Amino acid sequence: MPDQAASPAQEAAAALEVVVEAARAHLAEITAAEGRVGDAAVWRAYVALNDASLAYDKLIDEAFGEATPWDPRPLPAVDGEGGWPGYVGDDDLIESDGTPTVISVRHRRDYLVPSQAALLRIAEAAREAVPDPDDDGSPLEGVGDAVLELLHAGGGTLASLEIEELTPLDGLVVVNEITGPVDLDAVDAGAEDTAFMMGTEQPVIGRLDERSVHGDPRADDDQD
Known part of the structure; x- marks a missing residue:
């Protein structure tokens, strides 16, 4: 007697088990790394967890029209050892610069409610x-x-x-090379804007425009 095809619920349950196992493996690698930055095993486990979550999210979307709350996204291609291209693993640590560079990334995205x-x-x-x-x-x-x-x-x-x-509108990402990181203790309540202001000695390196597919729905109302 031929095996019956798995139901959508059974496929979802199996995919969920893969997510759970990947999450356990990720936690195990994090624990083993003991806080090491750039641990290759942690990154590989992270990618596996992301991919398992993405597969589960896609499955329940196609079968039931539902989604997970953590919104997984495809990761860029990585090298054979895991990590981003040029990723620094445990056996290939780079010596820190004598005077490390500080980069500021400021991100603004507007939303319609x-x-x-x-x-x-x-x-x-x-x-x-x-x-x-x-x-x-x-x-x-x-x-x-x-x-x-x-x-x-x-x-x-x-x-x-x-x-x-929330309906996302346009956004803007700006990157600056700055002289030093933000001092949160020096940012007074009510004066948070000062933390986002850059002087002329800290010029913009580049910007990334985020164009919303929604536009501004209020523009249609203004034309009526």
């Missing part, structure tokens, strides 16, 4: 799922608080803002 109430609801759910030990329990008072809550729950990455409740 179709429904403030919807955004606040999903932010409250994120707060419950990933509690902030420093949170005083005060209710979220606006979209700013909601976005900060989502960023906290997502580990500070902009990927945590890729949700239906």
Whole structure:
């Protein structure tokens, strides 16, 4: 009697097991590395976890129209040993420069909020799922608080803002070579803009424009 084809639920369960095993392997390599920067085994485990997550995410999207909350993305091609091309592994460490260069990467991306109430609801759910030990329990008072809550729950990455409740508009990435890193203790509350300002002695090296496929939906309203 021929074997019956696996159902979508069975395929999803099998793919999920691969993700779980990859996550365990990743944690094991992180633990073994003991904080070493540029550990090749950690990178290979990271790539394996990413690929397993991507496969699972694609499977449940095609079978059920659903997605994972961590939003995996394809990684660029890597060399045979794992890591980015030219990646520094355990056996090929590069000696640090006598005077290390400091680079500042400033990223601005704007978002349209179709429904403030919807955004606040999903932010409250994120707060419950990933509690902030420093949170005083005060209710979220606006979209700013909601976005900060989502960023906290997502580990500070902009990927945590890729949700239906936020429509991404254009963005801009600027890279500068600077004389020294930001001193957070010297950035006063209410004066955070100063941390993003660059003097003429710290010229822009380059910029990357992020063009949104959505444009600004308000532009259509202005023409009515």
